[in-house]
Amino acid sequence: MTIVVTGATGNVGRPLVEQLVKAGVHVRAVTRRPGQAGLPPGVEQVPEVVCRGASAVFLNSRALGSALADVVASAHRHGVGKLVALSAINADDDDGRQPSRYRGDRNRECEQLAAGSGVPWVSLRPSVFTTNFPGMWAAQIRAGDVVAGPYASAALAPIAEADIAAVAAQALLTDELLGQRVPLTGPQSLTNAELVDIVGTVLHRPLRYREVPAEFVRQRFIDNGFPAEFADAYIALLADTVTSPALVTHDVEKILGRPATPFAQWAHDHAALFTEQMS
Template identity: 55%
Template sequence: MMLVTGASGTVGRPLVELLVAAGVKVRAVARNPAGLPAVAEVVDEPVLEGVTGLFANPRAIGDGVDDLIGQAKAHGVRRVVALSAANVDDDPDRQPSRFRGDRNREVERAVTGSGLDWVALRPTTFAANAFGLWAEQIRRGDAVYGSYAEATWSPIHELDLAEVAVRALLDDDLLGTRPVLTGPESLTQREMVRTVGDAIGRELSYVEMTAETARVALVARGFPDGFATGLLAMQARSVGVPALVTNEVHRVLGRPALTFARWAADNAYVFGRAA
């Protein structure tokens, strides 16, 4: 039995689907279980009886990681896979996702120091971040307003991350490692928006704003101020600097990482124009 925390999230949902497809029994911790496979056992908090492998999502676990790992050890869990981040060793003020509840550093440290078999997955930017940053604007028109048009990301498709997580839970090849997982290419913000436009058959433009105007706009849309400030600082540092691209997805899965164009095509329906 595998216990997946954050099972209704960006990575957790495809992870549950892939595990079920592989014939693995899954207990899914989910606040919104709609759409999860019917054969998965859905719970609203971690239940560790009978569990042998645990997927630890830092946003879902938060500051409760030490208690969860203690319970896991007490119930005979043998392996823990942590969803961490490529910037986990950076100063906290350079980790904007912390302002949205991610406790990547705490979860990775607890997992790697647990005495259990472990893997710590360190992805770069999720391609799915484009939903929160751009989807509403694209549904309403052909101009996307943001800062630092030439800032770079190497966005990873959530299916790649979920497939690597399956390997980490079921196979032994990744034990004791911290693979840095990226998409296959470095793209600017402008190029990513253009790629979404290609997927939906519209010519989209990226309109660059000042950093302060962009910060105010992000906060007005509900993003924490610390997150907005940290994100913009990260973007500023990346202008003119190609984003990190690794070969880890290919090495683990035996195929190239999925492109952002593939991700945009898979999710084109999300960006459709509002009625």
């Protein structure tokens, strides 16, 4: 069995490759740096997707970019047995509430192409990734004990990328999820203020979340090089969750036979991400 993994060095792709290798599968990892990606021994590393001889393909739309449709067509042409698409829990929402689209994700299109490909398919729809939070907050935490952002009461149910990878491995290795759009979340709805409290507890620091006007947040994103459309979509997404808890599903536990990883556990295991300067 050969499984092609696109986005093989990303937050989901890397643990997915590791899990597939442990399962004894031959992995064909697509990476811009073949031989230099730090992947496990025995992984076949290629600079572009090769579907010939593959049993299944994991589709990451950001990694594939404009090649997404061609890869799906190639999978059908070469008789690939299964496509597993990485989508998002909000893939059906208006584009103005999908900030990741402005960073290259095409979750809706990835799912639609897989479902219409003529190849058996699964779509994974995760909620916000846990690694998004050090990405947004680490610089502020290094600078002091206040994390400033929009909507302190906005609710999210962050999911650990390793949990997404574990479900993806199950989807690739078995037929249990064929034809399903699987919503994946963390085990708990948490507000921005509660998330910062958890990080503070992990770091043994008196961190607090300070709500600031949305326009201030928007300008900060733009000053940091993000498109204005990303900032607007991020703020709109949070604004929708101010008065109600985030959706929490139990699909991770049903599929893996164990609970999804709590944010507190993930933050404890990855505390350095919040304090170390990233290169």
